[in-house]
Amino acid sequence: MTIRIYNTKTGKKEDLQTIKDGIVNLYVCGITAYDYCHLGHARSTIVFDMIVKYLRHSGYKVNFVRNFTDIDDKIIKRAAEQNTTTEELSTRFIQAFHEDMISLGNISPDIEPLATEHIPEIVNLIEALIDRDFAYESAGDVYFRVNKFKNYGQLSGRNLDDMQAGARIAINDQKENPMDFALWKTSKPGEPMWDSPWGEGRPGWHIECSAMAKKYFGDTFDIHGGGKDLIFPHHENEIAQSECASGEIFVNTWIHHGFVTIKDEKMSKSLGNFLTIREMLEKYSAETLRLFIFSAGYRTPLDFSDQAMKDAEAGVDKIYNCLATVASLDSDDLGKLPQIGKKDQTKLSNLEVRLQAAMDNDFNTAQALGYVFDAVKTVNKICTNLPDSAKPFNLQILKESGQTITKFMNILGLIKQNPQHYVQEKQDALMASITISPTEIEQLITERNQARTDKNWARADEIRDLLLEHNIEMKDGAKGTTWVVRT
RNA sequence: GGCGGCAUAGCCAAGUGGCUAAGGCAGUGGUCUGCAAAACCAUUAUUCCCCAGUUCGACUCUGGGUGCCGCCUCCA
Structure with missing residues (x-):
């Protein structure tokens, strides 16, 4: 090309x-x-x-x-x-x-x-x-x-x-x-x-x-x-x-x-x-700024606003979250991964070629980012739907897609951190701002889960509201309850 | 006044002479959940500032208009 x-x-x-x-x-x-x-x-x-x-x-x-x-x-x-x-x-x-x-x-x-x-x-x-x-x-x-x-x-x-x-x-x-x-x-x-x-x-x-x-x-x-x-x-x-x-x-x-x-x-x-x-770096990360800048063609005027920066930040998080999920997939999950549809498979295997075509066209980072987000969406979709009868081959497709995304984003000076660390560090940074200790949170979650088992919904909701006041958001998943600090 | 550029959904923003007009944010409906959150699914421009023209066909090409921005002084 x-x-x-x-x-x-x-x-x-x-x-x-x-x-x-x-x-x-x-x-x-x-x-x-x-x-x-x-x-x-x-x-x-x-x-x-x-x-x-x-x-x-x-x-x-x-x-x-x-x-x-x-x-x-x-x-x-x-x-x-x-x-x-x-x-x-x-x-x-x-x-x-x-x-x-x-x-x-x-x-x-x-x-x-x-x-x-x-x-x-x-x-x-x-x-x-x-x-x-x-x-x-x-x-x-x-x-x-x-x-x-x-x-x-x-x-x-x-x-x-x-x-x-x-x-x-x-x-x-x-x-x-x-x-x-x-x-x-x-x-x-x-x-x-x-x-x-x-x-x-x-x-x-x-x-x-x-x-x-x-x-x-x-x-x-x-x-x-x-x-x-x-x-x-x-x-x-x-x-x-x-x-x-x-x-x-x-x-x-x-x-x-x-x-x-x-x-x-x-x-x-x-x-x-x-x-x-x-x-500006006091308020937003360098990667957020870079994503913001690359979201438009380099020749276009680019209007700075807090909203635009927040959008960009959400985009960076979205990519990291996806890559962290992919990184967390291990052999235990193999049996749960679905067959990947032909269309999605093609989309993911063409990713690198499409990214290159976009960049070859006068460094069209905005279009390339569109392809990245499209791939992120596809990967998320695959990761979310975890029926049986999977093949190791599928895991490989996901890992390779993650690598392609990372490699490409590195050219833009983005996604330079380990995704799992990023997610963790973002969390840690937020931890500093909360008014409740992790131990207390864990205790309350345990209590809430007991209440849920007892079908004491009033108490369960009470605890969730209490934690929300401290900006703690719970996620009830198949593997138990996790929590994050709300941004 | 001269020159250059831009005008695409609520916002940001790619793109192409005819195929579903990318993607992000926000919104709406749904799946999931005891309720939530996250994630996912669906949905949000029969239409790309206006008017002519070229063409079998234009948002995409040409001409005109309108609006916005930049340069003509230092500027990334």
Whole structure:
């Protein structure tokens, strides 16, 4: 099967064709390190984590680079506010970012380059652009000459005339054209600076990615990713810089994911309506967040709400519960398992193929999750109906289905815990909140069961109500009465 | 103003030129239970924003309209 990916550049899904057989070079724009990351960043990192894991699962060697922007206007401003250096500030938030990534269960990129560690590469690239007349110096700044690049606007589907008509561009006398963007900026006194042929200054925002991508992947590479908001101007400008400097196509496939919204508005620092990863993880597990994120296509806007998170949590529990049940099936149960209907059997044995087909289709996690839940339902159905005349073969089907589900969910960074432990731990966590001891509960259950034997329903109900007041819910099963803490 | 995207049941959300329009949450009826819970079964869009067109046939393609969102300034 071929993996098909929606390419922003062409607006179509295309078969993935790598430059080198079996190798994917992937560059993702990372964060500007000046604050804690919010759910939007979480979606970005989780989506690309899934993409990398799925590509690797599909047999590709993926070289995954994600940068940090550790010098820019916002960092300078924030550092000044906090009375610290840009270096201290960015180091602190890069550290926080790494902590968040571990909490979320994301793998690390192979390389995490910093802009400030690539100043020579940046300067070289700017010099190449000046040599080719695509850039010019103006009072210590260097600007890219957008008029010189005939493809400017190809990624975002714009043209220079339309954009200038918009007139939302700050007037700057140093520029030949208002749309020209800075490659190098003169530093003001007290700001961080590096030596350059144009005097002391610092790089513009876009140039770092062009320089670092070139360093690690050469002039042309396979996939470049980021949020939709980076399409213009950031990625447009990267293309301009890189292609004008090298004369080669910069990137073959552009992947852009959608935003996380709150009440249908984009979550962003400027709007102040953001929730940090840390805040949200106090309330919900990383796996709940991941399921929530994967319940929609990565390009769709995703609206965050408590209800949506509760739905996702119920989904995670549902899968774990099913897998815990399957894991608990042992040879004693063999005789009780039913023959599995032909239809269910086919459904389960096709699961892996269906999951793969969904993922191959532009990483359609929502559809894949649909298949997983469908399989969970089927497995539950089989486990629940336990008539006689079963064959070991049936147990095998259930165990294999459980393995397929687990293996696939692991690609999404989900179901990484032992299901039985998960169910148990969830229970244990709830235990802390209850106001009655397990011993007392057991005593009351024993008493209730005696009352039930005596057909003293009044007393039995009384005990159940009493336990319910303590959030304890009983389940009368064939093997006796079990209990759980109600969520 | 320019450009791009989206519109599918109470909510979230896949999907396809013709086969039952996935799945989750919530709801309803049932099985089970002394009553419950959990689980399971059944059920919840004769229809996919509106209007035209293409087609033997469109929710899916084309054109127009409406609404929402995003980008054009920093942004994942």
